[in-house]
Amino acid sequence: MTSESRTSDSETLERSAPVRVARRPRGGAPLALLLPAVIGLTFLVLPLIGLLVRAPWSSMPQLIGGDAVWPALRLSLICATSATALSLAFGVPLAWLLARTTFPGQRLARTLVTLPLVMPPVVGGVALLLVFGRNGLVGQWIYQQFGYSLPFTTAGVVVAETFVAMPFLVLSVEGALRGADARYEEAALTLGASRFTVFRRVTLPLIAPGVGAGAVLAWARALGEFGATITFAGNFPGTTQTMPLAVYLALQDNPDAAIAVSLVLLLVSLAVLFALRGRWTTGTH
Amino acid sequence: MSALDAHLAVSRGGFTLDLVLTAAPGEVVALLGPNGAGKTTALRALAGLAPLNDGHLRLDGEVLEDPAARVRVPTEQRPVGVVFQDYLLFPHLSALDNVAFGLRTHGRRKAEARAEARQWLERVGLADHTGSRPGALSGGQAQRVALARALAPQPRLLLLDEPLAALDARTRLEVRTTLRRHLAAFEAVAVLVTHDPLDAMVLADRLVVLEHGRAVQEGAPAEIARHPRSDYIARLVGLNLFRGTADGHLVELDASREVVADGTVLAADDAHHGPVFVAFPPAAVTVHGSRPDTSARNQWPVTVVGMELHGDQVRLDLAGPLRLTADLTPAAVAELAIGEGSEVWAAVKAAQTRAYPA
Numbered sequence: 130m131t132s133e134s135r136t137s138d139s140e141t142l143e144r145s146a147p148v149r150v151a152r153r154p155r156g157g158a159p160l161a162l163l164l165p166a167v168i169g170l171t172f173l174v175l176p177l178i179g180l181l182v183r184a185p186w187s188s189m190p191q192l193i194g195g196d197a198v199w200p201a202l203r204l205s206l207i208c209a210t211s212a213t214a215l216s217l218a219f220g221v222p223l224a225w226l227l228a229r230t231t232f233p234g235q236r237l238a239r240t241l242v243t244l245p246l247v248m249p250p251v252v253g254g255v256a257l258l259l260v261f262g263r264n265g266l267v268g269q270w271i272y273q274q275f276g277y278s279l280p281f282t283t284a285g286v287v288v289a290e291t292f293v294a295m296p297f298l299v300l301s302v303e304g305a306l307r308g309a310d311a312r313y314e315e316a317a318l319t320l321g322a323s324r325f326t327v328f329r330r331v332t333l334p335l336i337a338p339g340v341g342a343g344a345v346l347a348w349a350r351a352l353g354e355f356g357a358t359i360t361f362a363g364n365f366p367g368t369t370q371t372m373p374l375a376v377y378l379a380l381q382d383n384p385d386a387a388i389a390v391s392l393v394l395l396l397v398s399l400a401v402l403f404a405l406r407g408r409w410t411t412g413t414h
Numbered sequence: 415m416s417a418l419d420a421h422l423a424v425s426r427g428g429f430t431l432d433l434v435l436t437a438a439p440g441e442v443v444a445l446l447g448p449n450g451a452g453k454t455t456a457l458r459a460l461a462g463l464a465p466l467n468d469g470h471l472r473l474d475g476e477v478l479e480d481p482a483a484r485v486r487v488p489t490e491q492r493p494v495g496v497v498f499q500d501y502l503l504f505p506h507l508s509a510l511d512n513v514a515f516g517l518r519t520h521g522r523r524k525a526e527a528r529a530e531a532r533q534w535l536e537r538v539g540l541a542d543h544t545g546s547r548p549g550a551l552s553g554g555q556a557q558r559v560a561l562a563r564a565l566a567p568q569p570r571l572l573l574l575d576e577p578l579a580a581l582d583a584r585t586r587l588e589v590r591t592t593l594r595r596h597l598a599a600f601e602a603v604a605v606l607v608t609h610d611p612l613d614a615m616v617l618a619d620r621l622v623v624l625e626h627g628r629a630v631q632e633g634a635p636a637e638i639a640r641h642p643r644s645d646y647i648a649r650l651v652g653l654n655l656f657r658g659t660a661d662g663h664l665v666e667l668d669a670s671r672e673v674v675a676d677g678t679v680l681a682a683d684d685a686h687h688g689p690v691f692v693a694f695p696p697a698a699v700t701v702h703g704s705r706p707d708t709s710a711r712n713q714w715p716v717t718v719v720g721m722e723l724h725g726d727q728v729r730l731d732l733a734g735p736l737r738l739t740a741d742l743t744p745a746a747v748a749e750l751a752i753g754e755g756s757e758v759w760a761a762v763k764a765a766q767t768r769a770y771p772a
């Protein structure tokens with residue numbers, strides 16, 4: 130009970146339902162379940178341990194700061210953050226449209242939005258090339274008008290990462306919007322707020338945790354992006370070679386650098402889990 | 415001249431609301447009715463949150479909605495304030511910023527809006543809670559913040575949806591008094607929705623009783639309490655109510671299944687001709703173990719089908735040629751040795767009944 134934190138709560142106390150304690154069957158787990166569970170857990174944890182055991186701890190600072198890693202790490206951070214910003218700018222309004230309005234073809238739109246989630250990223254890269262390539266549907270026009278070609282540039286990395294990352298944000302924000310009580314928005318309307326003011330001052334603050342979680346997920350997905358990036362933007366050190374690409378390449382001639390970079394990415398993933406703690410990791414909301 | 419002139423026709427999924435509602439400036443009108451009668455729908459229609467299918471809505475001569483002429487002023491442009499049933503205070507804003515919200519949207523600068531919001535909170539007695547988040551306020555305090563928030567932009571129509579329903583009995587009494595004071599001071603029209611007759615009678619100048627989407631009775635609270643025209647109101651104000659046809663002092667009651675048997679006649683104090691209502695309080699009914707030896711015309715053999723304590727009286731539910739309730743003292747109940755299923759006689763003195771045209 131939170132009686133101390135409330136100023137006057139006689140009525141809330143009276144109305145609160147008794148706390149229900151989840152009951153678990155007593156006794157240990159049967160071996161038929163325990164054994165595969167332990168194997169599964171080991172399988173998931175062992176690679177991480179391998180990474181930690183084989184890490185070249187003594188030469189870590191030089192490896193990460195060196196020419197092989199630092200440019201890729203810097204590029205990865207810039208591109209993933211830009212992709213997240215783009216996802217926010219377009220994804221939040223898109224999620225709002227899907228959750229708060231009805232329009233013909235909405236179900237189809239929702240399906241298409243989630244398609245990049247299940248599509249192999251390489252296929253996404255090929256599709257992006259067909260659209261934004263120098264001879265692509267849109268790319269051709271861009272090249273003729275501005276003499277600019279998106280593929281194999283840093284901007285191309287951002288586009289590829291946005292393509293695979295935005296669905297995570299849209300789904301997360303749409304879920305938050307559906308969970309938020311739309312009657313607060315009605316209350317804001319009765320107070321004379323325009324639809325956009327309602328969105329800015331009421332809806333957005335209410336769904337902020339969902340937007341934050343979506344942005345973190347999208348950022349993590351963009352940071353680890355490999356297939357679409359290498360297909361659409363190539364693998365040029367300094368301009369399009371992001372961390373996952375650098376890891377893959379380094380594995381062939383400088384395994385220690387690959388391990389060091391992998392550890393950095395692992396650290397980032399752990400930070401993401403920490404940022405999202407309680408949202409997915411506890412099994413409840 | 416009426417400030418509010420509305421004919422609200424809304425149909426939605428098998429439910430139809432068809433309500434004519436007018437109010438003078440400064441008048442407080444209560445929409446009273448059972449759950450599902452369409453009270454909240456009416457309120458939402460007034461606020462512009464539920465579109466009218468037909469009818470019209472005019473406020474101070476300005477057309478807010480007229481489906482026939484394709485006029486519809488959106489919610490955010492209506493001079494309407496709403497106190498929602500569970501208040502819907504924005505959880506991410508302090509009490510002060512909740513009240514300032516409507517002032518900001520009406521073009522006030524931030525500092526100005528906050529200063530004015532502070533005055534409103536002082537007015538409702540919450541000067542010490544300006545910085546509190548809604549989650550830290552008690553139900554009664556949240557209700558007052560919601561009232562201040564709705565009043566601050568100076569609406570010309572104030573709507574209150576079950577303003578006291580979420581409060582416990584003790585807070586309710588206190589908030590009702592505060593609310594009454596603010597409503598009395600409010601110069602524009604206020605419409606409140608409630609299923610509680612006491613709230614309606616204390617807060618409103620005029621009641622509109624709504625059942626199945628239609629107004630079944632309208633008038634001053636005292637008038638409605640004295641002359642109910644529907645079973646719902648009769649139950650609320652605790653009267654036995656029957657409908658019938660009067661011929662002088664005798665009223666032949668309309669037969670209705672399980673309530674009034676065919677040919678039941680009741681002698682009333684007032685003489686009328688034609689369709690009438692007859693009402694009498696449960697206290698006017700006397701109960702006897704055998705046929706009373708009086709000249710009273712209104713006496714019937716009845717069976718006790720229900721008993722419950724009602725204040726310091728025992729309220730009996732009696733079934734016979736007509737279904738009626740009677741209030742007895744516990745002592746009388748013990749003396750007559752009445753229990754559920756007992757066969758007794760019920761009598762009503764004609765002088766204690768009231769008949770009025772239907």
